Amino acid sequence: MSGSPYAPHTATETAEMLEAVGVADEEALFDIPEDVAFDGEFGIEPRTEREIRAECARLFARNDDLVEFLGRGHYSHYVPSVVDHLADRAEFITSYTQYQPEITQGFLQALFEYQSLLVELTGLPVANCSMYDAATALAEAATLADRVRSTSGDVVLIPEHLREGKRGVLENYCAGADLTVESYPMDDGNADVDALADRVGEDVVMVYAENPTVRGCIEERLAEIGEVAAEADALFTLGSDVVALSVLEEPASVGADVVVGEAGALGLPAAYGMGLGVFACKDDYLRQVPGRLVGASEDAEGTRAYTLTLQTREQHIRKERATSNICTNQAWVALRAAIHAATLGPDGLVELAHDCVRDAEALAADLDALSGVAAPVHDRHHLREFAVRTDQPAAAIAGDLEAEGFAVHVIGEHLIEVCVTDLNADRTDALVEAFEEVL
Amino acid sequence: MIHDQARYTREDDALHEPLLSEKGEQTVDVRDSSPLPDDLTREELTLPNPSEPEVARHYTRLSQMNWAIDTGPYPLGSCTMKYNPKFTEDVAADPNAAVHPDRSDRSVQGTLELCYGLQEFLADIGGMDAVTLQPPAGAAGELTGILIAKAYHEHHGNDRSEVVIPASAHGTNFATAAMAGYDVVELPSDENGRVDVEALDAAVGEDTAALMLTNPNTVGLFERDIAEIADIVHDAGGLLYYDGANLNALLGRARPGDMGFDVMHYNVHKTFATPHGGGGPGAGPVGVVEELAEFLPTPHVREINDGNVGYEAVEPERSIGKVHGFTGNWLVLIKAYAYIARLGDAGLADAAAKAVLNANYLAERIDMDVPHGPFHHEFAATAGDRDAADVAKRMLDFGVHPPTTKWPAMVPEAMLTEPTEIENRSSLEDLATAFNVAYADSDEVLADAPSRTTARRIDQASAARTPRLSWQALDDE
Numbered sequence: 032m033s034g035s036p037y038a039p040h041t042a043t044e045t046a047e048m049l050e051a052v053g054v055a056d057e058e059a060l061f062d063i064p065e066d067v068a069f070d071g072e073f074g075i076e077p078r079t080e081r082e083i084r085a086e087c088a089r090l091f092a093r094n095d096d097l098v099e100f101l102g103r104g105h106y107s108h109y110v111p112s113v114v115d116h117l118a119d120r121a122e123f124i125t126s127y128t129q130y131q132p133e134i135t136q137g138f139l140q141a142l143f144e145y146q147s148l149l150v151e152l153t154g155l156p157v158a159n160c161s162m163y164d165a166a167t168a169l170a171e172a173a174t175l176a177d178r179v180r181s182t183s184g185d186v187v188l189i190p191e192h193l194r195e196g197k198r199g200v201l202e203n204y205c206a207g208a209d210l211t212v213e214s215y216p217m218d219d220g221n222a223d224v225d226a227l228a229d230r231v232g233e234d235v236v237m238v239y240a241e242n243p244t245v246r247g248c249i250e251e252r253l254a255e256i257g258e259v260a261a262e263a264d265a266l267f268t269l270g271s272d273v274v275a276l277s278v279l280e281e282p283a284s285v286g287a288d289v290v291v292g293e294a295g296a297l298g299l300p301a302a303y304g305m306g307l308g309v310f311a312c313k314d315d316y317l318r319q320v321p322g323r324l325v326g327a328s329e330d331a332e333g334t335r336a337y338t339l340t341l342q343t344r345e346q347h348i349r350k351e352r353a354t355s356n357i358c359t360n361q362a363w364v365a366l367r368a369a370i371h372a373a374t375l376g377p378d379g380l381v382e383l384a385h386d387c388v389r390d391a392e393a394l395a396a397d398l399d400a401l402s403g404v405a406a407p408v409h410d411r412h413h414l415r416e417f418a419v420r421t422d423q424p425a426a427a428i429a430g431d432l433e434a435e436g437f438a439v440h441v442i443g444e445h446l447i448e449v450c451v452t453d454l455n456a457d458r459t460d461a462l463v464e465a466f467e468e469v470l
Numbered sequence: 471m472i473h474d475q476a477r478y479t480r481e482d483d484a485l486h487e488p489l490l491s492e493k494g495e496q497t498v499d500v501r502d503s504s505p506l507p508d509d510l511t512r513e514e515l516t517l518p519n520p521s522e523p524e525v526a527r528h529y530t531r532l533s534q535m536n537w538a539i540d541t542g543p544y545p546l547g548s549c550t551m552k553y554n555p556k557f558t559e560d561v562a563a564d565p566n567a568a569v570h571p572d573r574s575d576r577s578v579q580g581t582l583e584l585c586y587g588l589q590e591f592l593a594d595i596g597g598m599d600a601v602t603l604q605p606p607a608g609a610a611g612e613l614t615g616i617l618i619a620k621a622y623h624e625h626h627g628n629d630r631s632e633v634v635i636p637a638s639a640h641g642t643n644f645a646t647a648a649m650a651g652y653d654v655v656e657l658p659s660d661e662n663g664r665v666d667v668e669a670l671d672a673a674v675g676e677d678t679a680a681l682m683l684t685n686p687n688t689v690g691l692f693e694r695d696i697a698e699i700a701d702i703v704h705d706a707g708g709l710l711y712y713d714g715a716n717l718n719a720l721l722g723r724a725r726p727g728d729m730g731f732d733v734m735h736y737n738v739h740k741t742f743a744t745p746h747g748g749g750g751p752g753a754g755p756v757g758v759v760e761e762l763a764e765f766l767p768t769p770h771v772r773e774i775n776d777g778n779v780g781y782e783a784v785e786p787e788r789s790i791g792k793v794h795g796f797t798g799n800w801l802v803l804i805k806a807y808a809y810i811a812r813l814g815d816a817g818l819a820d821a822a823a824k825a826v827l828n829a830n831y832l833a834e835r836i837d838m839d840v841p842h843g844p845f846h847h848e849f850a851a852t853a854g855d856r857d858a859a860d861v862a863k864r865m866l867d868f869g870v871h872p873p874t875t876k877w878p879a880m881v882p883e884a885m886l887t888e889p890t891e892i893e894n895r896s897s898l899e900d901l902a903t904a905f906n907v908a909y910a911d912s913d914e915v916l917a918d919a920p921s922r923t924t925a926r927r928i929d930q931a932s933a934a935r936t937p938r939l940s941w942q943a944l945d946d947e
Contacts, residue, residue: 033816033820034816034817034820034824035813035817035818035820035821035824035891036555036812036813036817037552037553037555037743037821037891037892038820038821038824038825038891038892039892039894040824040827040894040895044894044895045824045827047895048827048828048831048895049827051831051834051835052827052830052831052834054830057823057826057827060823060826060827060830060844061692061723061826061846062691062692062694062844062846063692063720063723063724064692064694064696064697066697067696067697067724067728067729067730068723068724069597069722069723069724069725069728072815073591073594073595073722073815073818074594074815075591075594075810075811075813075814075815075818076814076815077811077812077813077814077815077816077817078811078812078814079812080555080557080812083557083561083808083812084557084560084561086811087561087564087567087584087804087807087808088564088566089580090580090581090583090584091564091566091567091580091581091584092566092580093579093580093583094566094567094569094573094577094578094579094580094581095576095577095578096566097573097577099569099570099573101570101572101573103572104795104796105570105571105572105796107568107570111522113522113525113526115563116526117525117526117529117530117533118529119559120529120530120533121538121540121541122533122534122536122537122538122540122541123532123533123536123538123747123748124538124554124559124745124747124748125538125539125540125553125554125745125746126536126537126538126539126746126747126748127539127544127546127549127551127748127749128746128748128749129748129749130546130874131537131862131863131866131871131872132925132928132930133863133866133920133923133924133925133926133928134536134866134871134923135535135536135537135748136486136532136536136923136924137487137531137532137533137534137535137536137924138532138536138748138749140487140489140532140535141529141532142748142749143489143939143940143941144489144490144491144941146939146940147489147940147941147942148517150939150940150942151515151516151517151942152515156939156940156942156943157939158939158940160749161749161750163606163607163610163751163794163799164606164794164795164796165795166792166794166795167606167610167793167794167795174649194795196792196794196795196796197795199768199791199792200791200792200793200795202791203613203617203790203791203792203793204649206650206651207648207649207651207652208649208651209651249506249510251509251510277500277515278500278504278506278511278512278515279510279511279512280510280511280512281512284512300565300568301568301569301570302568302800302801303569303570303571303578303581303796303797303800303801304570304571304794304795304796304797304798304800305606305751305796305798305799305800305801305802306795306796317937323749324939325939326933326934326937326938326939327933327938327939327943327944328928328929328930328932328933328938329484329928329929329932330925330927330928330929331918331926331927331928331929332926333484334479334484334485334486334925334926335484335485335486336486336925336928338928338930338933340934340937340939341934341937342934343934345641346609346641346642346644346645347640347641347642347877348641349641349645350641350644350645350654351645351647351648351654352648353641353644353645353648355645355649356609356612356613356642356645356646356649357607357609357610358607358608358609358642359607359608359609359739359746359749359750359751359752360607360749360750360751361606361749361750361751362747362748362749362750362751363747363748363749363750363751364747364750364751366747366748370525370529372517373490373518373520373525373528374522374525376496376517376518376519376520377497377498377515377516377517377519378496378498378519380517381498381500381503381515382503385503385504385505388504388505389505392505412506412507412510433574433577438570438572438573438574438577440572
């Protein structure tokens with residue numbers, strides 16, 4: 032093969048086109064000075080489709096076939112086939128951002144419906160049509176807080192129990208805005224609201240809490256956190272995910288100003304961390320929202336139509352004064368989440384979330400019955416996941432469990448975390464047996 | 471060619487396809503069946519409850535109301551909308567690739583090997599020494615690259631405050647520099663949109679952290695003075711950042727690393743044909759020269775060098791930390807790997823050649839002026855005294871997507887056009903016809919366009935004046 036299989040030119044066509052352009056050969060089309068031209072080789076051998084499929088299948092088969100009891104921000108539920116088949120329609124997946132709304136009404140409407148789903152789940156009136164993931168959404172919430180808060184301040188308060196990667200992204204975005212990140216303590220798996228109340232003050236621009244927490248604990252004093260933040264004139268940003276939001280307290284009802292989190296819990300399989308960032312907020316911050324927004328309007332015939340809107344917030348118009356640099360987002364993943372949610376309906380969503388509570392509770396009880404193990408560590412209600420205290424070193428147990436075919440998180444010297452969803456709920460007995468085996 | 475787009479309109483409804491919420495909603499009492507105490511739950515949840523056949527029909531209809539590269543030419547300048555090979559979807563759908571990011575390194579050797587292989591491909595293609603795959607999009611790649619530059623300067627005790635960016639650059643460059651905490655110094659361009667070397671010389675100094683540059687620039691011209699530009703920036707102690715948006719033009723013929731760039735991002739949904747998905751997900755891997763490798767985000771995949779065969783994910787010594795909660799847009803990266811492997815050296819070079827040939831041929835066939843050349847994979851035509859946005863709306867009726875309009879600003883009424891390598895001569899002729907008919911049409915016809923798309927001309931101003939961003943907002947009216 033001498034060329035790209037996706038460049039359709041025949042030799043004759045190429046010759047005629049070169050002649051029409053007025054050059055002798057393809058090389059003459061390039062205006063590259065000799066001193067920076069590349070005449071070497073990458074050494075990449077072209078392969079056939081079949082060879083690449085075989086090569087990659089062989090590679091992926093090298094991944095051990097483990098039953099994953101893993102979560103901590105990346106959650107998988109069964110994705111119905113209809114999601115793949117509809118989202119994979121070429122008209123969706125091979126389209127670009129909707130710069131010409133008249134000819135891209137379909138995707139715009141799908142994103143408008145996705146925004147509406149988040150509005151229902153959060154109770155907040157504004158939701159954008161996606162961020163990269165929960166971590167970058169949280170980071171953008173902090174810079175939004177910095178822009179909208181009336182008094183000066185430079186501290187972002189986060190819970191002690193937070194995924195390290197999330198804090199890392201937050202710190203990188205905060206550094207550019209001269210904000211510092213500080214954590215407040217937990218009280219048996221929930222935010223220590225009293226300690227938080229002691230800490231907040233004029234120097235705090237944002238208070239962040241998660242529900243459930245990264246250890247799966249459902250927060251019991253969310254409204255109080257909201258009040259503490261409001262009294263200090265700090266924004267209250269709440270992190271969650273779309274399945275949890277279906278049943279837990281509505282963020283707007285506990286005073287959340289911004290909701291961030293993960294929507295890839297719907298629509299995406301385990302994807303090595305690829306996600307779908309939620310960003311929703313109060314009307315007051317509409318003109319400070321990062322990312323794209325789809326709005327309803329009318330066309331020249333008076334028919335309802337959708338379009339990207341409020342684009343003066345965005346980088347291609349506002350440049351260094353934009354609310355963010357984000358342009359390409361996770362639109363197609365948002366489409367997948369919306370299709371998944373529609374397929375489940377509200378009863379299916381609620382049932383899925385309730386199962387996440389019941390299955391976690393049942394598995395914790397089974398593990399707790401083993402000697403050398405205590406679960407859950409925190410005396411709270413849990414959704415999907417919970418911490419387990421082990422007498423023996425956690426890393427050794429996790430290593431042994433891996434040899435038995437199970438993956439769990441190690442979160443401390445004697446702490447393991449286990450996440451159960453509809454995908455592994457039928458393997459919990461086997462996990463308990465494996466625990467028994469390795470203890 | 472004439473294209474009539476789908477619409478499903480009932481006479482009594484002023485809409486094309488009802489919202490799911492308008493087709494039927496259900497309110498569920500959450501507490502009724504809840505295993506949780508009432509004070510930890512919401513009372514109820516109201517959402518659409520379509521049956522699966524209704525879901526299938528709704529989204530299939532929406533798909534018919536959408537333009538895509540598989541339906542026709544999509545020559546958005548600077549966006550590189552090329553065909554997304556179908557087999558890459560199948561490669562990415564392998565259930566063995568569907569792993570959680572917290573798996574132990576030893577249990578995901580296949581995933582790590584593919585990551586390593588892609589890092590190597592990209593390093594070779596860009597002339598870089600090390601690559602991170604973590605940034606989830608091009609703009610995130612820019613931020614990653616500038617944070618790396620910042621960490622490098624701080625490590626060397628240099629407190630630099632400015633990033634220099636040509637006026638003709640993508641808006642993301644300016645926004646990125648500001649997000650990283652830098653002041654932006656906007657560099658005027660010369661008459662061809664290239665870097666004005668004298669102005670650059672005057673602009674850089676001990677405060678310069680980096681120059682961000684797109685090459686070929688945003689009207690498709692190669693920065694012929696790149697070696698001198700690199701020297702000026704480097705002599706001032708600054709770094710050279712390469713915006714990879716236009717890399718498709720150079721594949722196999724020039725590499726940013728050879729031009730003197732220290733850090734760059736790759737747009738895999740542009741150069742390496744991963745689907746753009748109506749706005750994303752993309753992926754924006756970042757390549758750096760050796761001196762910057764220790765600052766790459768964590769984790770970074772490398773070969774195990776203790777005699778065992780395998781791969782590990784490690785934290786580089788002076789890592790900037792994280793730019794994504796996990797490891798980026800994995801499913802997209804798999805597709806990029808498959809595309810590069812399919813084309814190989816010769817295919818990649820051919821893609822660049824045919825992309826440049828197509829742009830030049832199309833420019834020959836249209837009646838508008840193209841003020842700047844010699845251009846490569848894209849050109850900025852000018853609609854002159856016509857409104858470029860109106861001409862674009864008219865083009866929508868002819869079975870093609872119009873180019874990027876009114877940008878870059880240096881070209882009056884710009885139509886920035888990038889047909890990519892995938893169009894054959896016949897579809898380029900369709901594009902040229904659409905350009906020429908629309909350009910020649912009367913003001914009245916343009917103002918009334920488009921007429922064959924699902925929606926007629928949309929009132930953008932009222933959408934922004936009275937934002938209605940959800941079906942709840944529509945219900946409230």
